[in-house]
Amino acid sequence: MSHNTYYDKHALARAKDLLADMTLSEKLGQLNQFSGEDGHISDHLRANIQSGNVSSVINEVDASVVNELQRIAVEESRLGIPLLIGRDVIHGFTTVFPIPLGQAATWCEQTIEQGARIAACEAASQGVNWTFAPMIDITRDPRWGRIAESLGEDPFLCARLGRAMVTGFQGTDLQDATSIAACAKHFAGYGYSESGRDYHFANISENELRNTVFPPFKMAADAGVATFMTSFSDLNGVPASGNKWLMDDVLRKEWGFKGFIVSDWASIEDLSVHGLTENNAQSAQLAANAGVDMEMVSRCYAQNIPALLEAGTVRHSDIDAMVTRILYLKFALGLFENPYTDSSKFPERANLEHLEAAKQAAIKSCVLLKNDAHVLPINTRLTNHIAVIGPLADDKYEQLGTWIFDGDERYSITCAEAMRAKVGNNGHIHYAKGLDTSRTFSNEGFQEAIEAAQQSEVVIMVLGEESILSGEAHCRSNIDLPGAQSDLLDEIVALGKPVVLVVMAGRPLTIGAETDKVDAVLYAWHPGTMGGSAIADLLCGDAMPSGKLPVTFPRAVGQIPLYYSQKMSGRPVTQESFVHQNDIPIRAAQTSLGMASNHLDVHFSPLYPFGFGLSYANLQYSEVMLSSQQMSAHEPLNVSVDISNESDFDTDEIVQLYIRDLVASTTRPIKELKGFRRVHVKAKSKVNVSFEITEDLLGFYGQHNTRITEAGKFYVWIATDSASGEYKEFSLVK
Ligand code: NOJ
Numbered sequence: 154m155s156h157n158t159y160y161d162k163h164a165l166a167r168a169k170d171l172l173a174d175m176t177l178s179e180k181l182g183q184l185n186q187f188s189g190e191d192g193h194i195s196d197h198l199r200a201n202i203q204s205g206n207v208s209s210v211i212n213e214v215d216a217s218v219v220n221e222l223q224r225i226a227v228e229e230s231r232l233g234i235p236l237l238i239g240r241d242v243i244h245g246f247t248t249v250f251p252i253p254l255g256q257a258a259t260w261c262e263q264t265i266e267q268g269a270r271i272a273a274c275e276a277a278s279q280g281v282n283w284t285f286a287p288m289i290d291i292t293r294d295p296r297w298g299r300i301a302e303s304l305g306e307d308p309f310l311c312a313r314l315g316r317a318m319v320t321g322f323q324g325t326d327l328q329d330a331t332s333i334a335a336c337a338k339h340f341a342g343y344g345y346s347e348s349g350r351d352y353h354f355a356n357i358s359e360n361e362l363r364n365t366v367f368p369p370f371k372m373a374a375d376a377g378v379a380t381f382m383t384s385f386s387d388l389n390g391v392p393a394s395g396n397k398w399l400m401d402d403v404l405r406k407e408w409g410f411k412g413f414i415v416s417d418w419a420s421i422e423d424l425s426v427h428g429l430t431e432n433n434a435q436s437a438q439l440a441a442n443a444g445v446d447m448e449m450v451s452r453c454y455a456q457n458i459p460a461l462l463e464a465g466t467v468r469h470s471d472i473d474a475m476v477t478r479i480l481y482l483k484f485a486l487g488l489f490e491n492p493y494t495d496s497s498k499f500p501e502r503a504n505l506e507h508l509e510a511a512k513q514a515a516i517k518s519c520v521l522l523k524n525d526a527h528v529l530p531i532n533t534r535l536t537n538h539i540a541v542i543g544p545l546a547d548d549k550y551e552q553l554g555t556w557i558f559d560g561d562e563r564y565s566i567t568c569a570e571a572m573r574a575k576v577g578n579n580g581h582i583h584y585a586k587g588l589d590t591s592r593t594f595s596n597e598g599f600q601e602a603i604e605a606a607q608q609s610e611v612v613i614m615v616l617g618e619e620s621i622l623s624g625e626a627h628c629r630s631n632i633d634l635p636g637a638q639s640d641l642l643d644e645i646v647a648l649g650k651p652v653v654l655v656v657m658a659g660r661p662l663t664i665g666a667e668t669d670k671v672d673a674v675l676y677a678w679h680p681g682t683m684g685g686s687a688i689a690d691l692l693c694g695d696a697m698p699s700g701k702l703p704v705t706f707p708r709a710v711g712q713i714p715l716y717y718s719q720k721m722s723g724r725p726v727t728q729e730s731f732v733h734q735n736d737i738p739i740r741a742a743q744t745s746l747g748m749a750s751n752h753l754d755v756h757f758s759p760l761y762p763f764g765f766g767l768s769y770a771n772l773q774y775s776e777v778m779l780s781s782q783q784m785s786a787h788e789p790l791n792v793s794v795d796i797s798n799e800s801d802f803d804t805d806e807i808v809q810l811y812i813r814d815l816v817a818s819t820t821r822p823i824k825e826l827k828g829f830r831r832v833h834v835k836a837k838s839k840v841n842v843s844f845e846i847t848e849d850l851l852g853f854y855g856q857h858n859t860r861i862t863e864a865g866k867f868y869v870w871i872a873t874d875s876a877s878g879e880y881k882e883f884s885l886v887k
Contacts, residue, residue, distance in 0.1 A: 161481075183479050183480065184448055185448060186209040186415065189218075192215050194221060204230065209239055209283070210237075212240060223280070226492070227492050236492075240276060240281045241558060242273070242276045242281065242286060243286050245268065248511050248560075249554070249560040251515050251518040252301045252659060252678050253301070253303060254301050254659070254660070255518040257303075257305040257311070257704075259517035259700060261831050262313055262314060264517055265317040269317070271510055271511075274499060275503075278499035286335060287304065287337065289311055289312070290342075291365055292345070293344075294714055295704070299343070299344070299623075301624055304369075305763075307703070308364070323379065327486050335379055335380070341362065341366055343355070343386045343393075356389055379412045380482070381400075381415070395436065395440050412482065413475070413482060414445050416448050418450055433452075437454050438466050441471060458472070509683075511683040512686050512690075517805075519676065519677045519687065519698055520700040520702055521700075524673045526672060527769075529691075530693055537581065540650075541582050541613045542606065544591050544636075550565070552685065553620060554623070554678070555625070566684070568613065568685040571689035583604075585605040586601075588637060588641055592619065595637070602641060618634075623658070629660075632661070646671065653675065655677055663710060675691060694769065697805065698767065699807065704763065707760060708756065719823060725749060726749035732751070764809050768804045768806070769800070770836070774795075778793050783886050789848070792844050793842060797839040798839070800837075804834055808872075811827065813868040814865070818861075819855050828844040864884070
């Protein structure tokens, strides 16, 4: 942490001093995280804290219980070392913000930082001082349930948004009562779990790790994230929790990370389940030597390290370093001075300001995917009878999404509620659930839904996935709308009214057939507490849709992994070379000539590309202007574009900078995001947006897995999404 703003050399000196006073058993105690007991403190937990065996407690969030735990640690253990109180504060605490994937759709570092700041403040008010976020695993597989918790498919976007989250949680000073320690997770490769199955293995070349998977982690380390968490997954044959190359060689030695590393839940114990070790003793040995400092809930360290030290297979000096890193954070957080939490000194949780921030985040996170014939925005002065239909239209809980242990659904505002408030006495909302849940197959509720639609001038269908269908261990092989939702939609569409589809989901869904049938589609992810208010504002034109997809939407599961930054194949497919199986003559002779890299039964393009999102405004991008055709290390390039807003709507536009390195010593992606900016463009006006391209921005990890830049030609785009715009060419000269 030497170059980060949180580095505190006094904390390090104090940690070292304290270490000198510790017995071996007290040192080993600092490596253990215990599970909380749901507001209860058992004799077992109490005794372990008293004897200095507990460094951290996970999942205890009642301030009085946490204070009592701290009191036992501080007053009844010999050295009085306070506890780290860990919790998965992932996208809010009491006030729930959109799921991280939704937050990523804002492309807005300030919004994300503010969301994490509020979450930290609410969590800290209950004594939590450490969160297990941000999850900055790059993933390109929407089957994987944890894509909901991710910041999308792109390393550049994820790195910046992840850093914003770290800054939000940790604040400007870790000693501040509202700051909590963050945790960059899961190092590394978890998002590449084969077939999108959780806890599955990942085989990722070192080159891919360095170019795609590592950048967000490196940025988090540079930003001073306090801790890292290991991944559950097997990475190239060595599960992360026993992977010395990852933890020690890369993270500590190469990147200079000085914080501590925690295992994932029992992931050290899992090493023998993977078949990497024979027993817990070997697992402890491997993990300790890899550099994993704290063990989450399993007891491999506690039960085996004394014997391993005796046998000399774990070194005392390593244990000292591990303990020092953990104590360092406790000092840096100011826990020795202030171990207790006085909730009354914090702002109320879910106060109006927090709820408003959650609403603004949800507004920015929704992505308008389709708006034919300008069915949106709905003018509620002219359109008085509106149907709001669907299992997610009026469900305070399901709109919150995964990881909401502390969310309070009583604060939620649903779409149906918000639309009722919007039309007031001027009209009527005809609400029907249609289906009991998103997974329901029974069509019992269809008739009521049809009647609601018949009485209305426009229909808003709120479909998608319940919260529990995404998140950890909740992966799907089929990512269509579950249950009979598509059938319900068909019945409603058949009535011939304008239909707006609002999707709440934890992942991209394969909704091509549904989007074809409706007039407009707003993708709302799981939008959190204020989701309904945000959606109603967007649908009625009181707010402007501005989110853009942080992840590619496939047409079919068979296309996965599908992402915008794929490599160029030797036989790239084009519109001209694309062949659909229906176009192949019967008994055509086998040939590979003219054949390109495509599936025969689905178009090669995505349903919606990365970076895509509409607004109600009509924006035009001018040609990209370059300050020169050539650039060098000393002379960066300035690229710019004019964006004009021909419409009557003020809007925010997320302007995206992409490059392509045409020839390199290892093949490079066909496009790579290298910059983005959210700009405000007033109605009937024009803005100029420019980016600087430095040599460093063009760097990549080459054949020897070191970071290099190579002279040569590049393309550059400034565009509204990853599939639009005309490129300009420039060269990097050395
Ligand atoms: C397991 C998850 O993989 C991890 O992300 C989480 O922080 C821990 N459990 C603690 O709940």
